[in-house]
Amino acid sequence: MESWIDERLTRQIAFIAEIDKLKGVLRRTLIMDGSRLENTAEHSWNISVFAMLMHEYTENPCPSLDRVIRMLLLHDIVEIDAGDTFAYDTVGYADKEDRELAAAHRLFGLLPDDQREEWMGLWREFEAGESVDARYANAMDRLLPLLHNYYTGGVSWVKNGIVRSQVVRRIAPVERVTPALWHFAMELLDRAVEKGILIQD
Amino acid sequence: MESWIDERLTRQIAFIAEIDKLKGVLRRTLIMDGSRLENTAEHSWNISVFAMLMHEYTENPCPSLDRVIRMLLLHDIVEIDAGDTFAYDTVGYADKEDRELAAAHRLFGLLPDDQREEWMGLWREFEAGESVDARYANAMDRLLPLLHNYYTGGVSWVKNGIVRSQVVRRIAPVERVTPALWHFAMELLDRAVEKGILIQD
Numbered sequence: 001m002e003s004w005i006d007e008r009l010t011r012q013i014a015f016i017a018e019i020d021k022l023k024g025v026l027r028r029t030l031i032m033d034g035s036r037l038e039n040t041a042e043h044s045w046n047i048s049v050f051a052m053l054m055h056e057y058t059e060n061p062c063p064s065l066d067r068v069i070r071m072l073l074l075h076d077i078v079e080i081d082a083g084d085t086f087a088y089d090t091v092g093y094a095d096k097e098d099r100e101l102a103a104a105h106r107l108f109g110l111l112p113d114d115q116r117e118e119w120m121g122l123w124r125e126f127e128a129g130e131s132v133d134a135r136y137a138n139a140m141d142r143l144l145p146l147l148h149n150y151y152t153g154g155v156s157w158v159k160n161g162i163v164r165s166q167v168v169r170r171i172a173p174v175e176r177v178t179p180a181l182w183h184f185a186m187e188l189l190d191r192a193v194e195k196g197i198l199i200q201d
Numbered sequence: 202m203e204s205w206i207d208e209r210l211t212r213q214i215a216f217i218a219e220i221d222k223l224k225g226v227l228r229r230t231l232i233m234d235g236s237r238l239e240n241t242a243e244h245s246w247n248i249s250v251f252a253m254l255m256h257e258y259t260e261n262p263c264p265s266l267d268r269v270i271r272m273l274l275l276h277d278i279v280e281i282d283a284g285d286t287f288a289y290d291t292v293g294y295a296d297k298e299d300r301e302l303a304a305a306h307r308l309f310g311l312l313p314d315d316q317r318e319e320w321m322g323l324w325r326e327f328e329a330g331e332s333v334d335a336r337y338a339n340a341m342d343r344l345l346p347l348l349h350n351y352y353t354g355g356v357s358w359v360k361n362g363i364v365r366s367q368v369v370r371r372i373a374p375v376e377r378v379t380p381a382l383w384h385f386a387m388e389l390l391d392r393a394v395e396k397g398i399l400i401q402d
Contacts, residue, residue: 004392005385012254016345017352019250022231023243032221042224049220049274053213053316066267072248073270115254144217151218178318184206 008112015110019079028086028156029148038148040084041077048072051140059176063136071126071137074119077102087145087170088162088182100127129173139177142170143185154197163201164189207311216311217222222281229287229357230349239349241277241285247271252341259381264337270326272338279304287372288346289363301328330374340378343371345384351389355398363400365390 005013007140025040038046048069055065076084081103108120125131131140146167149157157167167189175182192198206214219398226241250276254264261265277285282304294302309321326332330339347368350358358368368390376383 004388009381009385013348016247016251016254016348017233020247022236022246023232023239024236031224032218033225035225038224039243041246042242043241045223045274046217047219048246048270049251050217052271052274053217066270069249069267069270069274073246073253121328147214147217178212184210187206190392191323 010114011110015107018107018110019077019080020076024077025076027084028160029145030152030155032148032151034155035151038078043144044073044076045049046165047141047144050144050154051137054181055136055142057180058136061132064134067133068137068140069128071122071133072109072141075126075137075141076121077107078123081106086160088160088166094124097127101139135173135177139171139174139181142176144183146171146185146188150192154192154195155198157198161199163199164193165201167198212311212313213316214307218282218392219308219311220278223278226277226280227284228285229361230346231353232351233352235353235356241280244345245274245277247343248345248386252338255344255382256337257380258381259337260379262333266332267339268323269338270392272323272334273341275324276327276338276342278308282307287361289361289367298328299321301375329388336374336378340372340375342384344375344382347372347386347389351398355393355396358393358399361401364400365394365402368399 001042022040022044023041023175026037026039027043029038029043030036031042034174038136045171051068051113052054052065055063055068078100082099085096104120108116110116111119125134126137127134130134145156156162168186171182171185174185193200212371223245224240224242227238228241228244230239230244231237232243252269252273253266256264256269279301283300286297305321305324309317309324311317312320323362326335327338328335330336346357350356357363368385372383372386375386390399394401
C-alpha cells in the first residue's frame with residue numbers, strides 16, 4: 001500500500017492483499033454439487049467449520065479448537081507459491097516440503113516480525129503434525145476430502161486411478177485422533193466400493 | 202447420509218454437505234485480481250484471517266478472537282437460502298432480516314439440537330451486533346470490502362453508483378471498535394476519491 005500509513009499496517013495490508021490469490025489455487029476435489037473444482041480458499045473455510053463440527057469426537061487429550069482453527073485458516077496459504085500437491089502424487093511429494101517452506105518464508109515474511117513468527121509457528125506445527133492440536137487439524141484435513149469424493153461419485157478417485165488401500169493410508173492419522181470418525185470413514189469406504197466409485201485392491 | 206451411522210453424526214454430515222453450497226453464492230465484490238466475483242465461502246475464510254490479522258487494533262474491552270472467528274465462519278451461511286444482499290440495496294434490506302432468519306432456522310436446524318442452539322446463538326449474536334465480540338466481527342466485515350474495492354479500481358462502487366457518504370455510513374461501526382483502522386479507512390477513501398474510483402458527494 002502507500003506511504004501514508006505506518007510500516008506495520010502497510011505490511012499487514014500487503015499480506016491480506018497477497019493471500020487473496022489463494023482463491024485462484026485449484027484443488028483436485030470437486031465442490032459437492034460436482035460442478036467445478038474447489039479452490040483452496042473455500043477449502044480453508046470448509047475445513048475450519050468441519051473442525052468445529054467434529055471436535056466432540058476427539059479423545060483425550062482434547063485439542064484446543066481455537067488453535068486448530070487458526071492453523072487450518074493458515075495451513076494452505078503456501079499453495080499460493082507451491083501449488084496444491086495432489087495427495088497421491090508421489091513425484092510432487094518429493095520436493096513438496098522444500099517448495100512449501102520457501103513459500104512460507106516469502107508469504108509469512110510479508111507480515112510484521114512478531115506476527116510472522118507466530119503465524120509461521122502455527123504453520124510449522126501443522127506441518128510437523130505432532131502436537132495434539134496439529135494431529136486433530138491434520139486428521140480433519142484428511143477426512144473431509146473423503147466426503148467430497150463420496151458425494152461427487154468418486155470422480156477424483158476414478159480419474160486418478162486411486163484404490164482403496166491408498167485412501168486408507170492417506171487417512172491413517174484419523175484413527176489415533178478419533179476412533180469414532182475412523183470407524184465412520186472405514187464404513188464410508190466400504191459403501192464407496194459397493195457403489196463402484198472406489199476400486200478395492 | 203445413510204442409516205448405518207447414528208443419528209447425531211448423520212445430521213452433522215448432512216449439515217456439512219448442505220453448507221458446501223456457500224461456494225456457489227456470489228457477492229458483489231471482486232476478488233483482488235479483478236478476474237471474477239468473490240463467493241461467500243471464500244469471503245468467510247478471508248474475513249476470518251483478516252480478523253486474526255487486525256485484532257491488535259481493537260480497544261478495550263478486547264474481543265475474544267476465538268469467538269469472533271467462529272462467528273465469522275458461520276455468519277454468512279444463511280446466504281445459501283437468502284442470497285447475498287448488497288450492502289447498499291435498500292429494497293433488498295427491507296426483508297433481509299426475515300429471509301435470513303428463516304434460512305438460519307432451516308440450515309442450523311440440520312444440526313443436532315445442542316449444536317443448533319450454540320451455532321444459531323453465535324449467528325444471532327453477530328446479527329445483533331451488540332456484544333464486544335460481535336461489534337469487532339461486524340467492523341471487520343465492513344472494512345474488508347473497502348480494500349477489495351480499492352484494489353480493484355472501485356468497480357463495484359462505480360458500477361452501482363455508490364458515493365463516498367454511503368461508504369462512510371456503511372463502515373461507521375468501525376470507528377467505535379478501532380479508531381486506528383477507522384482513521385486508515387477514511388484516508389483510504391480520500392485516496393479513492395483522488396484516484397477517481399469513488400465519487401465525492
